[in-house]
Amino acid sequence: xxxxxRWASERNLPRIAGHRAGVDAVRAVVEECAxxxxxxxxxxxxxxxxxxxxREEVGALMTLLDQxxxxxxxxxMENNIRLKSIGRISDxxxxxxxxxxxxxxxxxxxxxxxxxxxxxxxxxDDILQAAREWGKAVQRGEAEPDSLQxxxxxxxxxxxxxxxxxxxxRTSGEMRISNFLLWQVAYTEFYVTPRLWPDFxxxxxxxxxKVYQSRERRFGLTSEQLRSGER
Ligand code: IPE
Ligand code: MG
Numbered sequence: 397x398x399x400x401x402r403w404a405s406e407r408n409l410p411r412i413a414g415h416r417a418g419v420d421a422v423r424a425v426v427e428e429c430a431x432x433x434x435x436x437x438x439x440x441x442x443x444x445x446x447x448x449x450x451r452e453e454v455g456a457l458m459t460l461l462d463q464x465x466x467x468x469x470x471x472x473m474e475n476n477i478r479l480k481s482i483g484r485i486s487d488x489x490x491x492x493x494x495x496x497x498x499x500x501x502x503x504x505x506x507x508x509x510x511x512x513x514x515x516x517x518x519x520x521d522d523i524l525q526a527a528r529e530w531g532k533a534v535q536r537g538e539a540e541p542d543s544l545q546x547x548x549x550x551x552x553x554x555x556x557x558x559x560x561x562x563x564x565x566r567t568s569g570e571m572r573i574s575n576f577l578l579w580q581v582a583y584t585e586f587y588v589t590p591r592l593w594p595d596f597x598x599x600x601x602x603x604x605x606k607v608y609q610s611r612e613r614r615f616g617l618t619s620e621q622l623r624s625g626e627r
Contacts, residue, residue, distance in 0.1 A: 397422070397439060399568030399592030406592075412456040417594035419464050423471070428598035430475040430509040432605070436558055437511050440576050444484065444518040461515070462492045465499045472499065476508030482554040483517030512558065519578030526552035526579075555580055563608045565601075567593045585611050 397418060404414030422439065429437045441461070447454060465479075472479055479500050485493055496513075529552045533539040539548070550556065561577065561584045569590040573581065587604045589596070614622060 397441065397593040397596075398566060398570055400594055402568060403592040403594040411453055412460075414592075414594055415453075415457055415460055419460055421594050421596050422464070423468070424597050425601055426468075426477065426509070426511055427471070427475060428601050429511075430477055432602075434509055436561070437509060438482070438514055438555075438558070438561065438577070439512070440514045440517065440574075442483075442488075442515050442517070443575055444487075444516055444521060445575065447487070447516070458489050458492055461488070462495050465492070465495045469499050469502060472503050472511070473506070476506045477503060478506040478508070478510045479503045479513070480510060480558075481513045481515055482522070483513075483515040484521070485515060487516040510558070512555075514576070517576070519573070519575045519580075522554050522577070523579055525554070550579070553579060560584065563587060563604065565589065565604050567591050567596050583613065583615055585613065 400414035400418040401411045402414070403417060404411050407413070426437065442457060446457075471477075479496075481496055481500065485496065488496070496515075526549060530539060530544070530549060533552075534541060555577065560580045560582065564576070564581055564584045565587045566572075567589055569588060571588055577584075585608050587607055589600060589604065591600055612619060612622065617626070
């Protein structure tokens, strides 16, 4: 979700007004995903690098997170949405951690959309953390370095129980991954839109999905192989 700051500057508003408008876009996109029957939506809400932003902006973002979670619990329950989080949750203020845990626990039995908030998240961190855990498994004699497979390693990542994303949408026109799900996006389709996040709505989401549906996902194979059903 990118472009909140630019959205605000274009209107001569403080950056935080852009973040506030961004929350409305979150609400619209989450509800549309639930309506469309999408299984998983991961929102990159805050990166480990974002802690280096001005203190007031970080504080305002944490307050917005807390308010969003409290306000949205009812909508999540009504729409059968299960909330999860990935990232260094212990970095976020204790109060927000508590709210987050409560909403996750409360919605854990929901069976529709799984909404994953990436908070204080870093793709490299995720991989490093997995490598550390895997190393410990080796030390305990539960894993064997020579036989390590990609699927084994994936099970140590924070997304162990989440399928790799089919589609990654980046708003505000930036052509970079910015330390999001590095391992998980190996074969993800990318969609970059110039639309700033606060302006991104349900129609934009459907347009992105339309484009995704027109893509040929070859996973390294040739078109001919895909057509003949060879795998
Ligand atoms: C939102 O957009 C991303 C968050 C960290 C919440 P930005 O705040 O990065 O907006 P720009 O890039 O300054 O426009
Ligand atoms: Mg940005």
